[in-house]
Amino acid sequence: MPLSTPWSRRLGLSAPIVNAPMGGAAGGMLAAAVSRAGGLGMIGMGSSATAAALEAELAHVAGLERPFGIGLVHWVAVNQPDLFELALSAGPALLSVSFGDDWSWVRRAHDAGVPVAAQVGDLAGALAAADAGVDVVVARGAEGGGHGQPRVGTLPLLAEVLDEVDLPVLAAGGVASARGLAAVLAAGAAGAWVGTAFAVCPEATTAPGARAALLAAPGDATTTTRAFDVALQYPWPATLPERVLRNEFVDRFDGREQTIDADARAALSGAVAAADYRIAPVNAGQGVGMVRESRSAAEVIDTLCTGAAHLLRRWAP
Known part of the structure; x- marks a missing residue:
């Protein structure tokens, strides 16, 4: 059309x-x-x-x-x-x-x-x-x-x-x-x-596990956070958080980024490598429920x- x-x-x-x-x-x-x-x-x-x-x-x-x-x-x-x-x-x-x-x-x-x-x-x-x-x-x-x-x-x-x-x-x-x-x-x-x-x-390069998480997520499953940027040591300014699917890492560290230590960083890096999206980030907008x-x-x-x-x-x- x-x-x-x-x-x-x-x-x-x-x-x-x-x-x-x-x-x-x-x-x-x-x-x-x-x-x-x-x-x-x-x-x-x-x-x-x-x-x-x-x-x-x-x-x-x-x-x-x-x-x-x-x-x-x-x-x-x-x-x-x-x-x-x-x-x-x-x-x-x-x-x-x-x-x-x-x-x-x-x-x-x-x-x-x-x-x-x-x-x-x-x-x-x-x-x-x-x-x-x-x-x-x-x-x-x-x-x-x-x-x-x-x-x-x-x-x-x-x-x-x-x-x-x-x-x-x-x-x-x-x-x-x-x-x-x-x-x-x-x-x-x-x-x-x-x-x-x-x-x-x-055609997207989205990992299969992340794609599955997006397809299963309701519209209210996202939140904005700096937890992943802090843990992965990306120099994003505090004024630019990212909207992601809420998961275990977000629930533990969002708003408590100062508590992210070497063990937490190692756990996140391992989860990213293993495509474990209970911990690794999945970017998503609020239209995800559709x-x-x-x-x-x-x-x-x-x-x-x-x-x-x-x-x-x-x-x-």
Whole structure:
């Protein structure tokens, strides 16, 4: 079912859907599948990203005759300049660099002819991104999985940013169903930035145990925490916790991160290696309760767009 926005048409997309560049889930295979299905597939480079890892994922989009994008974490890109340079040289249709206060990368990307986006969690962040010259703002609401500023819900944030920023705005956080997609498009979003619904696709690099945990989780199973970042010694700022499925490690250490000792770190590292998700982290947004089966990226896009188009026609005056 055709569904588009001015922004998606300019990019040559047939669906106003972007897969969130989730570290550990959104590899090149998922990006290629999303792009082939008419969306914008994003390769996600998370906390442990390296240039070598990005190069391996780029192999999946080599020769792809559809636009694709790349998502980086700002502090990781700063610490690894070769990662940022490789991302630019790949010629993505969109480069997202999020969660930083230094905007010098925007000019460097534009000088290379690469359009850019940044995720924001409040209006101040959106205004700063716009002033820095980004081409697209991603309004990431508190419902979103993974790292972000859990300050404002997706719909209030989207409405506020649309009122104040004269740029295409993508809605992120909790968009996991046709109704969610229809709602953000009706509000004026240029598209939806979808994470959890794609994390369970067979093309995602999500580990089988994590995929099973996502499929079994109800909508109220998530929480925001810094426990895993502290234990794994990732330098995420305290203002950017991650939304995960609640598990034994979260229950023990959330809000008590100062008690995480060497034994706890060793237990977590062992659980990550063993894919034991009673302890290891699983990123998930609050839309997880609407994700009940593993379907291909193409099926996810078709279901979202067909349902949203039907609803938008019903709501039209």
